Amino acid sequence: MIDTNKNQQIIEILQTDLLKWFEKAKRDLPFRHTKDPYFIWISEIMAQQTQIDTLIPFYNRFIDNFPTIFSLALASADEVIKAWEGLGYYSRARNLHQAARLIVSDYDGMMPDSFAELIKLPGIGPYTGGAIASIAFNEKVSAVDGNVLRVISRYCNSFDDISDAKTKKRMTHWIESLLPEAAGDFNEALMELGAIVCTPQSPKCLICPIRSGCQSTAAGTTGQVPVKKKKSKQLTKKMEVGIVTQNGRLFFVRRPNSGLLSGMWSFPIAETAIGNGQDIKKKLGENFPELNKPVFIGTSRHVFSHIIWEMSVYGFNLDGIVCETASHPYLVSNQQESQSDRQTAFKALSQIDDLALPVAFSKLLALLKTN
Numbered sequence: 001m002i003d004t005n006k007n008q009q010i011i012e013i014l015q016t017d018l019l020k021w022f023e024k025a026k027r028d029l030p031f032r033h034t035k036d037p038y039f040i041w042i043s044e045i046m047a048q049q050t051q052i053d054t055l056i057p058f059y060n061r062f063i064d065n066f067p068t069i070f071s072l073a074l075a076s077a078d079e080v081i082k083a084w085e086g087l088g089y090y091s092r093a094r095n096l097h098q099a100a101r102l103i104v105s106d107y108d109g110m111m112p113d114s115f116a117e118l119i120k121l122p123g124i125g126p127y128t129g130g131a132i133a134s135i136a137f138n139e140k141v142s143a144v145d146g147n148v149l150r151v152i153s154r155y156c157n158s159f160d161d162i163s164d165a166k167t168k169k170r171m172t173h174w175i176e177s178l179l180p181e182a183a184g185d186f187n188e189a190l191m192e193l194g195a196i197v198c199t200p201q202s203p204k205c206l207i208c209p210i211r212s213g214c215q216s217t218a219a220g221t222t223g224q225v226p227v228k229k230k231k232s233k234q235l236t237k238k239m240e241v242g243i244v245t246q247n248g249r250l251f252f253v254r255r256p257n258s259g260l261l262s263g264m265w266s267f268p269i270a271e272t273a274i275g276n277g278q279d280i281k282k283k284l285g286e287n288f289p290e291l292n293k294p295v296f297i298g299t300s301r302h303v304f305s306h307i308i309w310e311m312s313v314y315g316f317n318l319d320g321i322v323c324e325t326a327s328h329p330y331l332v333s334n335q336q337e338s339q340s341d342r343q344t345a346f347k348a349l350s351q352i353d354d355l356a357l358p359v360a361f362s363k364l365l366a367l368l369k370t371n
Contacts, residue, residue: 001174002156002215013213014155015180021209022189027052027196030059032188037111037136038069044131045092045123049305052195058087069109072100081264081356089305090264090358095123115141126172135184142175143187144168147194153226154198157215163229236308240280241364242268243297244288246318249346251287252355260304265345265355267364269311277314284316287344291316298367302360309360313367 002010026032029052031043042062046055065083066072072080077097084093099121103111112118115133119126130143142148149162152171160167180186197204205217216222244251252265272279277294284291294314302309347355349365 001158001170010213010215011178013210015178015186017209017213018189018193019180019182019185022185022192025196025209026188026192030056035136037113037132039063040132040136041111041124041128042096044128045096046087048092048128049089050087055087058084069100069103069111072097073104073109077263078354078356082354085356086359088359090261090356092123094263098122099124111136113137113139115139131187134187138182138184140176140179140181140183142172142179142183143191144172144175145191147198148175148187148190150200150226151190151194151198154203154216154222155210155214157219157221157225159225159227161229162226234303234306234308236310238272238275239309239311240270240272240275240277241300241311241313241361242270242277242280242284242294242316243313243364243368244268244284244316244318246346249348250352252345252347252352252357254343260307261358261360265357266361272312275312277312280314281316288316288318291318300364300367302363304360311360311364313364 029043031039034040043055043059046059046062050058062083065079066075075097077094080093080097081090084090087093102121103109111132112121113133114137115129118124118129118132124132127143127145130141133139133141134143146162149168149171152158152175153160153162156174158167158171160170162168162171175190193208193210197208203222205211205214205222208214208217211217214222216225242251251268253268255261255264255266257263268280268284270279270283277296281291281294294316297313297315300311300313302311345355
């Protein structure tokens with residue numbers, strides 16, 4: 001890293017020129033019109049793994065549904081997941097919901113106003129906590145994400161691996177050593193520069209406001225940094241999906257409360273070794289002892305961050321099969337059970353909009369229209 005004592009001019013360029021540029025060039029985003037920590041929190045959680053331009057309509061929809069922490073805390077888990085639909089990484093929504101309930105119960109509905117308290121909440125780590133604390137409360141704390149790591153790596157011409165936790169910790173300390181009074185604006189400016197100027201590919205160095213102090217520009221190494229260790233190859237799994245129909249309705253199950261797509265609705269799915277629909281038929285046998293021969297419908301592929309599902313889809317029609325449990329609209333043992341507690345359900349196509357159905361499964365509906 002650059003020695004903050006020996007290279008004061010380079011540090012001052014970063015501290016002053018960056019803020020001047022940000023004041024003029026920052027994008028007009030809905031969550032930049034407020035210092036309300038609730039809105040900043042929602043935007044920062046959404047910005048994880050999602051481009052800013054992509055998240056804006058999702059942000060507006062979510063805020064329309066839950067304009068306050070209290071409305072978010074009082075909502076059901078299904079309502080929150082449904083409002084999040086399309087953004088993926090649904091654990092973020094579940095953590096938001098859980099944190100909102102804690103804020104209402106433990107903080108009287110007021111967002112904690114310090115970094116130390118914020119990071120105690122579910123789903124709020126050092127970056128998100130730093131962003132909220134600095135932007136909403138102007139606490140002098142850094143907010144280091146991928147954009148910031150890239151900007152600082154290039155500015156300092158650092159060849160340290162930014163995927164290494166030690167590198168991130170070192171850069172975080174370095175940034176905090178030079179934070180100006182306007183800490184929130186400085187953090188946002190670094191993130192903005194990384195998003196629209198110091199981009200991963202083809203950075204716009206000629207219009208960069210801190211170009212005169214950038215060490216990788218001076219050394220001609222901009223294309224070589226940052227250094228980031230390649231991710232391990234995604235695991236591919238062969239899966240079978242069962243589409244069970246009865247009287248024009250489709251059978252859905254709620255996924256377990258932990259693991260991939262936890263707590264969400266899906267079609268029944270099973271990892272397969274045998275093939276030909278036999279694995280998913282065996283799994284469905286837990287609910288439907290008598291099933292017809294699986295009918296192949298088609299295939300689909302869904303890519304998650306760490307795993308790929310290659311899905312073979314099979315249909316099972318219950319019309320004409322006598323099954324008292326299956327004929328009930330909801331396959332539950334207790335008819336008084338609430339919607340959020342139900343683990344299985346039959347739904348007509350016109351009724352599935354109220355289900356939190358991940359894209360991996362909602363896109364399978366197109367296969368039904370062609371069969």
